[in-house]
Amino acid sequence: MTDPITEARQRAEGLKAAIRSFYDGVMPADLKRKSRLHQVLDKDDYVRWMRLLNDQGWAIGHWPKEYGGQAWSLLERFAFEDQLARLGCPWVIPFGVKYVGPVIYAFGSPEQKARFLPRIATTDEFWAQGYSEPGAGSDLAGLRTEAIRVASSEGDHYVVNGQKVWTTYAQWADWLFCLVKTARGEQAQKSISFLLIDMRSPGVTVKPIPTMDGYHHVNEVWLENVRVPAENLVGAEGEGWTYAKYLLKNERTAGAIVGMAWHALERLKSLAAEAAPASRDRLETRIGELELRFMALEVASYQAVESMMRGTEHGAEASLIKLRGTELYQHIAEAAVDTLGLAGVAWDAAALHAAAPPPLGPEDAGGIIKDHFYNRAATIFGGASEIQRNIVAKGVLGL
């Protein structure tokens, strides 16, 4: 019998090879170009991209076979994200396939599974995540959005009031999975429920939050007397915290950051080759140090994934990957901006949308700057670096 880790490694290598030939043979040229230049993708681009992945069986490769997935091991899943990012592919929008899908198949009713899972797989419905609130960023126990259950002759429903914030692509979303308080005064963990909200419901308002990269990613979502059928509650009332933790675990084991760092490092190396000779020595040393840090990230990440598969993990693995990955990626981006010199501060936000060339520097200069801005948030979202360190201090070091 083959050792399951060895088998997973072989399958992961096979998957990576398949992705590379998909990129060479199937990936449309316009998507390749946009993502290579780090230009802004619109909703149609993303939907097309997610469907292409689904056509390969990859969008939900990590789902169990009974829901149409391939029951990927953690390693395949990690390698999948890593490989796509190394090729500079677009973001695999996680809200449906990676976040809410698994919550629904793990905890949802048969009706919810039948209603939602197929349309998540095909991105026929676009999802957004309603977690953070103005007073509840890292501290989700501080949630204030309230859902009050009301009985009526047409069936029970919840009336939801509150405000969500940092909701990525809410402007495109058909559905919002949302953490709400369904009980007052009780211990925070016991009062939170997991609700699926139709974004077309009366009382849902989306307001953009402009960010410094000149792009519209995130929003405020206001919920005013929004009526949500009781059958859109996932699992049991008061158990939302358990589901949220399950989801966060999926969110935080991310191979993409490894591939993104690799991709950015390769680009930095080619930029440096064109840099002025005067600064090249210093740049080469700096790049060498970044390469070494990348190697540490890469080996530690893959060993961490295998530990998780063996059940020998210490609990800090996901935090290590996120901390080291995002911080390294930010430092690579800074080195790229420095290498661009004056072209690293020349900016025409509109050019990123209109696909016009930047005023200075190589074709992707604007994209490099945009990524630099956007990735300042990488150490903030999905569990800020400070929270990751708290997790390790408390959960692993017992401090």
Place this chain on the structure above:
Amino acid sequence: MNMDLETAAMLRDSAARYAADNYGFLQRHAVLREATGYSTSAWRDYAELGWLALRLPEAHGGLDADPLAVGALMEVVGSRLLMEPVLASAIVGTGLLVKLGSDAQQVALFPGLADGSLRLAFADAEPADSPCRVRGGRLSGRKISVLHGDVADRLIVSALDGDNGGRRLYLVDPAAGETEITRYRLVDGRGAANLHFAGAPAEPLGADTAAVEAALAEVLDEAAVAACAEALGAVRVLVTTTCEYLKIRKQFGRAIGTNQALQHRAVDMFLLQEEVAALTLAAQQALGRPAVERARVVSGAKAYICNAARHVANEAVQMHGGLGVTEELDVSHYFRRLMVNAALFGGRDEHFARFLAAGQKLGAGGMHA
């Protein structure tokens, strides 16, 4: 060069008062939307306040300000993120004209500089494949990333003297024709331009190559030091703002600033602020020293401040959480300004290399030997 510390402090206070009353964050938002990339009414006010005459000689009604006074103003420019061409026109452009202009050029141009009707931009960086060259009084070639080159009334352009050899400076009127201007914004919202000259009329500035080289080196160092003072103003605001936020933002039932880890990071930001202030002052004082010593201190300061300001800006964004990257909060605007500040008048690597080279020239004894 006869202003003292007290005068500089008075200038700083009055500039800070003006900016507080007239250049608040919301008022600045309106400026960002203006086609010129800056406020024409604020620019007129600066002329009335005498800021634009700061660098002009007393004989021409100017204040003949020393680097401390210039720094005092630049600190305010950085603390309120003023968008007007103070650095490009009133300090760099004016400085070059003061050092190199003929009597006729000075008489013709100084009054406009003082009253704000004449805005100068200095065009130096150029693509390697298209250097600027002047032959028979006509300028050809390209310049890139000219700060406020989008609005300048006169350009000071570095170019090869195709008739006599050597590198010279030239005055060019972009409206006189044969100058194509590609206008754009920098990441901090200030205007810039790429320029393409195709035989534009160019008037020499400075008597000869040697005079130009010496004056240019001095003015570029002045510019780097002014940029340091601007960074100091921005850094001070970020440190203060971040400490305030640490006190008011509550998570897990208490102010996030009660966490020792964040307190220590705030302390490190403050220590950097103090080093930025100290290096800025040292660099201002070094401007009057012999060339190698000046290079050592000025470039050391600029290189250190590029790194320090980046660290402070990164930490300010991080500790403000998601708010830190929004347009709505001033933090992201300071972040972007400091990015531009670090790239202008020599980046960190360039200045670090110059710092090392100057150290080798000074020898083992160093400056204090």
